Amino acid sequence: MIIITGGAYQGKKDYVEKTYNISKCQMLNGKECSTEDLIQTKCVYNFHFFIKRDSDIFNTAKRLVSENPDIIIITDEIGSGIIPLDKNERIWRENTGKICCYLVRYAETVVRLNCGLPLILKNVGKEIKK
Amino acid sequence: MFILVTGGSKCRKSAIAESLFNNFRYRKFYIATMMPYGDDAEKTIKRHHKMRMGKGFETIEKYTDVNNINIPEKCGVLLECIGNLCANEMFNDMCNNILKNPIEKITENIKYISQKSELFVAVTNEVGSDGTEYSPETMEYIKNLGKINCNLTSIADVVIECIYGIPVFIKGDVKLC
Numbered sequence: 234m235i236i237i238t239g240g241a242y243q244g245k246k247d248y249v250e251k252t253y254n255i256s257k258c259q260m261l262n263g264k265e266c267s268t269e270d271l272i273q274t275k276c277v278y279n280f281h282f283f284i285k286r287d288s289d290i291f292n293t294a295k296r297l298v299s300e301n302p303d304i305i306i307i308t309d310e311i312g313s314g315i316i317p318l319d320k321n322e323r324i325w326r327e328n329t330g331k332i333c334c335y336l337v338r339y340a341e342t343v344v345r346l347n348c349g350l351p352l353i354l355k356n357v358g359k360e361i362k363k
Numbered sequence: 364m365f366i367l368v369t370g371g372s373k374c375r376k377s378a379i380a381e382s383l384f385n386n387f388r389y390r391k392f393y394i395a396t397m398m399p400y401g402d403d404a405e406k407t408i409k410r411h412h413k414m415r416m417g418k419g420f421e422t423i424e425k426y427t428d429v430n431n432i433n434i435p436e437k438c439g440v441l442l443e444c445i446g447n448l449c450a451n452e453m454f455n456d457m458c459n460n461i462l463k464n465p466i467e468k469i470t471e472n473i474k475y476i477s478q479k480s481e482l483f484v485a486v487t488n489e490v491g492s493d494g495t496e497y498s499p500e501t502m503e504y505i506k507n508l509g510k511i512n513c514n515l516t517s518i519a520d521v522v523i524e525c526i527y528g529i530p531v532f533i534k535g536d537v538k539l540c
Binding site: 236238240241310311312313314315316323326327328329330331333334336337338343345352354355 | 370371372373374375403488489490491492493494495497501504505526527528529531
């Protein structure tokens with residue numbers, strides 16, 4: 234599993250296109266895809282929006298680890314702001330953090346993009362099982 | 364040694380901050396700055412309490428004026444978090460309504476704790492990166508916390524940013540266990 238994170242519009246998809254040779258039209262949009270599509274896909278972007286839409290996201294995350302362990306996940310960092318007043322927004326923001334912490338444990342590579350520049354946060358040959 | 368731990372929501376800041384005390388042999392205190400009002404606060408407090416159980420921290424609840432804590436010599440202190448402390452200092456003084464400038468007060472108080480303790484770890488928050496324009500009071504809070512964080516990183520020996528559970532050293536270095 235490869236996780237690419239960072240703020241909005243920091244060059245995450247471009248980085249994946251260049252580094253992993255996947256064109257943007259092959260990437261699944263987390264804003265509108267189904268869980269089954271996600272389980273099959275090579276690469277998903279807007280994963281933070283998928284988290285918002287999926288009421289069973291913790292189970293889906295487990296399925297990703299076991300059924301699609303080679304997926305490339307592109308997700309925006311959304312936790313670095315003021316706590317939202319709206320309860321659903323709060324839950325979404327916290328779930329994004331929790332789900333990403335969970336997936337990062339299994340990912341062999343984690344990269345954060347900032348102004349188009351990659352910062353390698355994790356890179357191990359094998360996935361780490363806990 | 365003063366270590367500042369920062370990061371966004373649910374990035375395992377607390378877990379990493381606590382782990383810094385794993386090999387610490389002396390008495391250790393946990394300064395909790397979150398006021399226990401509202402469902403979310405109660406949940407967070409319970410969750411943090413559970414995480415700390417069995418780790419030997421003595422909890423002190425102190426919402427403002429954290430310099431008014433008696434810290435014995437050679438002790439460890441974990442303060443969580445600067446974000447709450449800043450909000451409390453700014454908004455919870457019933458007499459004065461709003462403390463105009465908590466920057467100097469909090470910086471000085473944190474400096475005091477860091478000088479008094481053997482190992483001091485403070486958890487803070489990154490709140491300035493959601494691109495949203497808020498009310499003047501909230502913008503003031505974002506500005507104050509940003510400036511406090513800048514002040515604290517200049518005092519701190521080590522600064523760690525947590526990204527989804529991965530600690531990134533942005534100043535200095537320390538062995539994590």
